[in-house]
Amino acid sequence: MRSPDRMRQAGSLDWHWMAQCAESGLALLRAAQNPDGGWGYFPGNASWLEPTAYALLALSEEAEARRGIDRGMRLLDRWVLSAGGWQASEAVKGAHWASSLVVTLHTALGRHDESTARAVDWLLETSGAETRTVSRIAHWLSPRTVEFDASLSGWPWQPGTSAWIEPTAHVLMALRHLARGGHPGARERVAAGQAMLLERRCRDGGWNYGNRRVLGVDLPSHPETTALALMALDGHPEIRWGEMLDRVERLYRETRSPWARAWLGACLLQYRGVRPESRPAGNDLLVTAVEAIRWDRIMGAA
Amino acid sequence: MTRRRFLEAGVAASAGLAACRTPRAPASRAQRPAVAIVRASSYRVDLLDCLWRGAAACGLEARGKRVLLKPNLVECERGGVIHTQAEVLAAAMELFERLGAAEVRIGEGPGHRRDAFFLAEEAGYRAAIPGFEGRFTDLNRGDVVRVSPFPGGEIYLARTAAAADLVVSVARMKTHHWAGATLSLKNLFGVIPGAIYGWPKNRLHQIGIAQAVAALYRTFPRAFAIVDGIVGMEGNGPVQGRPRACGALVMGSDLAAVDATACRVMGIDPMKIEYLRLAGHGRCLPEAGTEQRGESIGSVRTPFALIPEFQHLRLA
Numbered sequence: 001m002r003s004p005d006r007m008r009q010a011g012s013l014d015w016h017w018m019a020q021c022a023e024s025g026l027a028l029l030r031a032a033q034n035p036d037g038g039w040g041y042f043p044g045n046a047s048w049l050e051p052t053a054y055a056l057l058a059l060s061e062e063a064e065a066r067r068g069i070d071r072g073m074r075l076l077d078r079w080v081l082s083a084g085g086w087q088a089s090e091a092v093k094g095a096h097w098a099s100s101l102v103v104t105l106h107t108a109l110g111r112h113d114e115s116t117a118r119a120v121d122w123l124l125e126t127s128g129a130e131t132r133t134v135s136r137i138a139h140w141l142s143p144r145t146v147e148f149d150a151s152l153s154g155w156p157w158q159p160g161t162s163a164w165i166e167p168t169a170h171v172l173m174a175l176r177h178l179a180r181g182g183h184p185g186a187r188e189r190v191a192a193g194q195a196m197l198l199e200r201r202c203r204d205g206g207w208n209y210g211n212r213r214v215l216g217v218d219l220p221s222h223p224e225t226t227a228l229a230l231m232a233l234d235g236h237p238e239i240r241w242g243e244m245l246d247r248v249e250r251l252y253r254e255t256r257s258p259w260a261r262a263w264l265g266a267c268l269l270q271y272r273g274v275r276p277e278s279r280p281a282g283n284d285l286l287v288t289a290v291e292a293i294r295w296d297r298i299m300g301a302a
Numbered sequence: 303m304t305r306r307r308f309l310e311a312g313v314a315a316s317a318g319l320a321a322c323r324t325p326r327a328p329a330s331r332a333q334r335p336a337v338a339i340v341r342a343s344s345y346r347v348d349l350l351d352c353l354w355r356g357a358a359a360c361g362l363e364a365r366g367k368r369v370l371l372k373p374n375l376v377e378c379e380r381g382g383v384i385h386t387q388a389e390v391l392a393a394a395m396e397l398f399e400r401l402g403a404a405e406v407r408i409g410e411g412p413g414h415r416r417d418a419f420f421l422a423e424e425a426g427y428r429a430a431i432p433g434f435e436g437r438f439t440d441l442n443r444g445d446v447v448r449v450s451p452f453p454g455g456e457i458y459l460a461r462t463a464a465a466a467d468l469v470v471s472v473a474r475m476k477t478h479h480w481a482g483a484t485l486s487l488k489n490l491f492g493v494i495p496g497a498i499y500g501w502p503k504n505r506l507h508q509i510g511i512a513q514a515v516a517a518l519y520r521t522f523p524r525a526f527a528i529v530d531g532i533v534g535m536e537g538n539g540p541v542q543g544r545p546r547a548c549g550a551l552v553m554g555s556d557l558a559a560v561d562a563t564a565c566r567v568m569g570i571d572p573m574k575i576e577y578l579r580l581a582g583h584g585r586c587l588p589e590a591g592t593e594q595r596g597e598s599i600g601s602v603r604t605p606f607a608l609i610p611e612f613q614h615l616r617l618a
Contacts, residue, residue, distance in 0.1 A: 041443035048497060088498055092446065092458065157500025161508050164500065209414050209501055215479055215609065217542055222415060259417035
């Protein structure tokens with residue numbers, strides 16, 4: 001297997017070789033690990049927290065990837081923050097939204113240490129800016145601008161900003177085991193977060209990034225965020241699951257977006273235990289990783 | 303000196319490491335910037351010729367420069383008018399190659415959806431631009447540089463954009479339900495990396511759209527604008543509006559001046575667009591403050607429908 005250094009030689013990537021690797025997502029991920037132990041969004045790019053967390057989740061059940069996982073975890077240990085969470089990359093400090101993915105990774109690996117506990121505390125303390133008093137007054141004065149229930153608390157991409165569907169979904173997936181285990185803070189926040197997702201559902205029945213209705217106009221949903229929201233709702237009784245999963249299957253067949261297809265496939269794997277036949281993801285390591293993760297086991301792990 | 307570099311040298315020196323850039327004093331742009339209006343009745347006309355004439359009218363220089371074309375792909379709908387038209391982007395690519403640019407790349411960091419390559423495919427870029435895959439950079443997911451000061455303290459930018467000698471904002475002429483109009487300046491939101499700020503880049507809204515746009519204007523003094531008004535979007539833009547044919551391209555090196563002119567074409571008073579007021583400090587926003595070249599504003603003026611909340615923006 002070629003190393004990332006070799007891949008970077010001559011300033012270009014070996015596309016032919018990568019195309020072969022893409023046939024096996026796990027092989028591509030193993031080969032694309034950076035010397036620092038992390039993964040970039042694309043092979044040969046600098047490591048970031050998000051692709052590193054996804055790649056490690058994908059490799060977490062691979063016995064032959066043990067050394068790679070250890071190297072990746074060492075990088076995450078260097079990026080852990082004393083105030084909770086993990087930084088975005090070597091250069092970008094400050095707790096990053098993908099910290100929720102690392103909590104999910106820790107659960108998958110059966111690792112529960114001080115960094116996990118601090119990250120969970122940080123996640124429980126973080127909420128969208130729209131729940132602040134000033135924002136709620138502004139929303140009360142102009143409710144039609146963006147229609148949503150400001151009392152329902154989700155999670156933002158960045159502290160100090162509003163809550164959106166994708167970061168909320170990731171935190172809900174990260175906290176679900178704690179909530180099921182009776183952790184009082186987690187149980188309360190998971191319930192509120194799921195209520196927020198349900199309230200932000202688009203009129204067409206799916207989800208977009210998080211605005212369902214703006215200035216009196218309904219906005220359409222997007223397939224990838226629809227899949228993520230369904231995964232985070234975790235069998236919630238307000239969803240007609242048979243109907244929705246049939247819709248997810250249909251979206252999977254119809255969408256041309258590899259990113260959307262990866263999440264729709266993940267959703268089907270979680271709920272129906274089957275992964276639709278995937279197509280080569282090219283050199284996008286995020287898509288490759290999301291397609292390779294055993295979401296049925298990740299979401300079932302305790 | 304008509305332009306002054308804000309950005310300290312060596313920004314791009316270390317791949318993978320974010321360099322901190324400190325803008326110096328505000329750039330001194332041309333006192334009376336040139337803005338060209340070129341007629342183009344449809345996307346089937348010789349767009350390269352149209353852009354060539356507009357570039358010549360503005361005295362555009364690109365020889366030896368590393369150019370980044372920044373289209374608008376906030377979202378995309380096949381056959382729709384949300385995104386920058388593929389034919390215009392392809393013609394811009396050819397224009398800068400013919401002008402002798404050392405490198406012409408395309409970069410965008412979509413604001414609502416994460417799959418930039420998919421959006422580019424849907425927009426027809428891959429089909430319209432030879433070798434598109436090798437030229438395109440997803441600005442949401444790459445190396446970054448830190449810029450300080452910026453409203454709110456600091457901000458990270460996509461390194462591909464920060465390292466370019468010339469950032470060319472290739473935007474569609476659209477109304478915008480928060481800002482009034484989205485043209486070449488608002489299009490710069492796409493150089494802010496989603497990997498840090500998310501989808502949407504809500505931090506910019508927290509800072510204030512107007513403040514963030516004005517700061518980006520100061521951060522990119524070496525820029526050029528091509529605003530595609532051949533068919534724009536009116537009403538509930540930037541995503542849910544209706545097509546509005548205007549038949550004109552607006553171009554120039556001062557993005558605030560270009561956007562102010564485009565607003566006048568749309569029947570919008572640029573002095574009432576907050577980010578243009580902040581960006582221009584009143585300098586190039588009055589019509590007399592711009593050196594108009596090519597067609598006159600009046601000859602292509604096409605009032606765009608405005609949502610009820612923005613009726614007060616209408617040009618008297």
